[in-house]
Amino acid sequence: MIPVVGVAVLRDGRVLAARRTAPPETAGRWELPGGKVEAGETPAAAAVREVAEELACTVEVTGWLAGEAAIGSTHVLTVASAMLVAGEPQPREHDRVRWLAHDELDDVDWLEPDRPFLAELRERLA
Numbered sequence: 001m002i003p004v005v006g007v008a009v010l011r012d013g014r015v016l017a018a019r020r021t022a023p024p025e026t027a028g029r030w031e032l033p034g035g036k037v038e039a040g041e042t043p044a045a046a047a048v049r050e051v052a053e054e055l056a057c058t059v060e061v062t063g064w065l066a067g068e069a070a071i072g073s074t075h076v077l078t079v080a081s082a083m084l085v086a087g088e089p090q091p092r093e094h095d096r097v098r099w100l101a102h103d104e105l106d107d108v109d110w111l112e113p114d115r116p117f118l119a120e121l122r123e124r125l126a
């Protein structure tokens, strides 16, 4: 299974969600920024790298949410929690970002693999 890391960037009781632009089957759906862990890379390093590439800012990983979720039959998603340490998120690959409070998590159309993580996120943000 190819590991994919999603990054829950937390600030002031909100989490950063990002809207995909590609591929067509996922465009318009919301996700946590992140991406595939490269060979020889730790998941935490992948989290920091992907956020830098996608959002032009620097995060520090503070922990991991419980569990993992299958993405189809080939990939598996784990989710890091993180805090911003430099810069302000500026989407380079997504067409929109939103800072969602605990009672706004259901306002966006998340990719299916992200949904199992929403309960823990909701608790953390409450």
Ligand SMILES: Nc1nc2c([nH]c(=O)n2[C@H]2C[C@H](O)[C@@H](COP(=O)(O)OP(=O)(O)OP(=O)(O)O)O2)c(=O)[nH]1
Residues within 6 Å of the ligand: 004, 005, 006, 007, 026, 031, 032, 033, 034, 035, 036, 037, 071, 075, 077, 111, 112, 113, 114
């Ligand atoms: N980044 C990210 N991908 C997710 C999430 N949930 C989920 O199902 N995915 C899926 C979408 C993609 O099929 C896959 C990750 O692909 P990606 O396109 O973000 O990864 P990447 O930046 O490494 O991709 P690449 O274009 O370099 O190949 O995982 C999520 O919360 N964040």
